Amino acid sequence: MSASVLFDAPGPRARLRNNILTLLSVVVLASAAYYVYARFDTKGQWEGEIWKPFLDASTWTEYIIPGLLGTLKAAGLSAVCALIFGAIFGLARLSDHRWVRTIAGAVVETFRAIPLLLLIFFLFFLAPSVFGGGDYTLIALVAGLTLYNGSVLAEIVRAGVWAVPSGQAEAAQAIGLRKSQMMLLVLLPQAVTAMMPAIVSQLVVLLKDTALGYIIAYADLLNMGFKVLPAVYFGSLIPAAIVIGVIYIGLNMSLSALATRLERRTRRSHRTAAGPIVPPGAVGEPEAVGTLT
Amino acid sequence: MDDLIKYAPDLLAGFLDNVKLSLICGVFALILGTILVSMRVAPTPVLRGAGTLYVNIVRNTPLTLVLAFSSLGLSDTIGLTFSETPSTNSFWLVVLGLSAYTATFVCEALRAGINTVPIGQAEAARAIGLTFLQSLRMIILPQAFRTVVAPLGSVMIAMIKNTTVAIAGGYLMESAFVMRDTFDDTGVSIPIFIGLVIAFMLVTLPVGFVTSRLASRLAVAR
Numbered sequence: 478m479s480a481s482v483l484f485d486a487p488g489p490r491a492r493l494r495n496n497i498l499t500l501l502s503v504v505v506l507a508s509a510a511y512y513v514y515a516r517f518d519t520k521g522q523w524e525g526e527i528w529k530p531f532l533d534a535s536t537w538t539e540y541i542i543p544g545l546l547g548t549l550k551a552a553g554l555s556a557v558c559a560l561i562f563g564a565i566f567g568l569a570r571l572s573d574h575r576w577v578r579t580i581a582g583a584v585v586e587t588f589r590a591i592p593l594l595l596l597i598f599f600l601f602f603l604a605p606s607v608f609g610g611g612d613y614t615l616i617a618l619v620a621g622l623t624l625y626n627g628s629v630l631a632e633i634v635r636a637g638v639w640a641v642p643s644g645q646a647e648a649a650q651a652i653g654l655r656k657s658q659m660m661l662l663v664l665l666p667q668a669v670t671a672m673m674p675a676i677v678s679q680l681v682v683l684l685k686d687t688a689l690g691y692i693i694a695y696a697d698l699l700n701m702g703f704k705v706l707p708a709v710y711f712g713s714l715i716p717a718a719i720v721i722g723v724i725y726i727g728l729n730m731s732l733s734a735l736a737t738r739l740e741r742r743t744r745r746s747h748r749t750a751a752g753p754i755v756p757p758g759a760v761g762e763p764e765a766v767g768t769l770t
Numbered sequence: 771m772d773d774l775i776k777y778a779p780d781l782l783a784g785f786l787d788n789v790k791l792s793l794i795c796g797v798f799a800l801i802l803g804t805i806l807v808s809m810r811v812a813p814t815p816v817l818r819g820a821g822t823l824y825v826n827i828v829r830n831t832p833l834t835l836v837l838a839f840s841s842l843g844l845s846d847t848i849g850l851t852f853s854e855t856p857s858t859n860s861f862w863l864v865v866l867g868l869s870a871y872t873a874t875f876v877c878e879a880l881r882a883g884i885n886t887v888p889i890g891q892a893e894a895a896r897a898i899g900l901t902f903l904q905s906l907r908m909i910i911l912p913q914a915f916r917t918v919v920a921p922l923g924s925v926m927i928a929m930i931k932n933t934t935v936a937i938a939g940g941y942l943m944e945s946a947f948v949m950r951d952t953f954d955d956t957g958v959s960i961p962i963f964i965g966l967v968i969a970f971m972l973v974t975l976p977v978g979f980v981t982s983r984l985a986s987r988l989a990v991a992r
Contacts (some may be wrong), residue, residue, distance in 0.1 A: 483892050483910065484813045484902045493953055495813055502816045520848050590971050592931040594946050595963065602958035679828075688832030692938055703842075708794055718839045721891075722831055730828035 522715045530710040531720055544701025545724065551615060551687045551697060555622035556680055563630025570635050590627040594689055597621035597756055601693050614695035626683045630676065637672035638664050640751035667749040674740035675752050681732045698724060774961040777952050783943035785969050791864060791933040791944065796926055798869035803876025810881060813902055828873040833932055837939035840867040857943060864939040872929045879921040883914030916988040923981025927974045
């Protein structure tokens, strides 16, 4: 970010122009911010009264923390299941048997293409008719998240194994390792290092998608904070949205920061012959390339 | 199967709403994303900071919260209304939320694209005296767009799938809501689910196919 090549080191005239541009953008952004502030103010959204519940310990212990735990529970369960699903189907797609590859490929491609909410709704309505009555919100949410994210993770696993240079597999065969030994001893250890950043980025997606539980009334952070809490403290809707928004953003940004750190480490690592892979359908890692911006 | 045939008109109308949402949001997201990426590479630190702040905040917020906030927060509490008709109002609120959300991913894709443009291109543009906006518009962005056609295709596919979350923004006409409504009436129906999934695939698969074809045709030869 420091030395952009998109513009010259400014001379006197360019400095003047930049200063004017800075001034203009400050004015525009500040007036936009003020407009939002004023609009919120006329509706009384900055009154201490509606923000006060967030100073009470009981608001946190009764609504926000149980909600957060619900979100983390759903995210944790689905992350574990999705990693298992991803490992199984990713390796199945690399199988030497054509029928295994085909079936795994069909499963993975199908679940990646289904809109996640449709899948969750379907599982949510399917569960009672198969297993009888009960509360299936968590199960539907976790199953949906597992099938979707597990399919994406399967693609990451496949890409990770492919990213290991073919010389590694050839060398493993040359010293007489069996297929499973080659995979376990040579390819996977290197692939996992290459996959780590992509896996963590996918976990950010998973964590964000747990909020879909709100729609099927699973007691997650969004539900407790945005539906239950404003119903108890009337008028606190906007403060509640801001508080839980900050929690989500904090969680996701720290996970993303971890992904970036892992990526840097993979790039430097001597433990793998493969570079970090880009998850399927993801938007590269701008920071990592870093030339123009 | 009977359920699918019986409810097909409702489901189709719902699905066409998803398509309509996708088209409108796609246009807005591309425009807003291009503006955001221009801000993020601008010579003015204030603009860069504002762009980065926006992208980091919106991208890390769950779409469900973004849409629920547009509906319950912006519209019901603050009084931002697009129309007197509730369904039209919530349609545009969903457009607002989904475009604002998708634009951050468009911005990040384009920024990755800008990073692939060789430094020499920017230097040559400066050497012939182009200003920042000129070099961005005539030299950098055209090449950046061409290298990220495939990632942009993925962003658009994700957005098409995300139109089903419109339900969180109080828009109760698109296919996910119709499907839930139908399941409420008749119980779960596998043909209806499969029918809708196929409908989505009929839209997303061609988008993926066309963008990957375009990507290889438009690739900048270097």
